[in-house]
Amino acid sequence: MKNLTLKNIALTIFAVLALCLGVWTNNQLKFDFITLDEQKHSWSEMQGKWIVVNYFAEWCAPCLREIPELNHFNQLNQADIYMFGMSFDQLERGKLIDLQQKYDIQFPLIQSAVTLPWSQRPTxxxxxxxxxxxxxxxxxxxxxxxxxxxxxxxxxxxSL
Structure with a gap:
């Protein structure tokens, strides 16, 4: 009888630990995109704030011309508006880092996305x-x- 009680207690503790580990793992894997600094984000965590996402490419002259303005916008509005950049060419991490440094992009770049709030890439x-x-x-x-x-x-x- 005593062995059965200890066995039940041990199984209960194991079950609670497994449940806690499962919840923790689920929360760690739940994200919509990863930025170049390897931060995981979900769109829902940013609800209540406005978000600006700019698609750009190195071969796009207007994209490169607007980077200083986007940097300025990001510096002015960090408290109430999130700013992200996203490479149209879906570059791998190393090339994206090079691009960020080469053009002095000062706002976070989305490295990879699982889900986006819009249905398709821009044309x-x-x-x-x-x-x-x-x-x-x-x-x-x-x-x-x-x-x-x-x-x-x-x-x-x-204001709408």
Whole structure:
């Protein structure tokens, strides 16, 4: 009888530990994208904030011209707006790091994505997606953007 009780206690402890490990593992694997600094993010963790995602490519002259403006926008709005860049060419990590350094990209770059809030890749570059605080795509902007234009667009969308 005593052995049966100890066995039940041991099995219960093992089951609780296995459950805790399962929950922890699930939380660690639950992400929508990884940035170049190897941070895992989910779109849902950013709900309540506005998000700007800019698609670019090295072969796209307007994309390269707008990088200083995107850097400026990111510096001005880090507290209430998230800014990310995403290579249209889906470069591997090493090439993406080289590109970030070569063009002094100062905002986080998405290295790989599992899910995106929009349905398909853009058909032209540069393209910038603005995602509202509710997690929905509010606007898709084509062409070069300035920090001022991005901020004005977001403020206008926020007032709707």
């Amino acid at each position: 032209s570059l540069p393209t910038t997606f603005i995602i509202g605080a509710d997690g929905e795509v509010k606007k898709q902007l084509k062409g070069e953007q300035s920090a001022d234009k991005l901020l004005k667009t977001i403020r206008a969308l926020q």
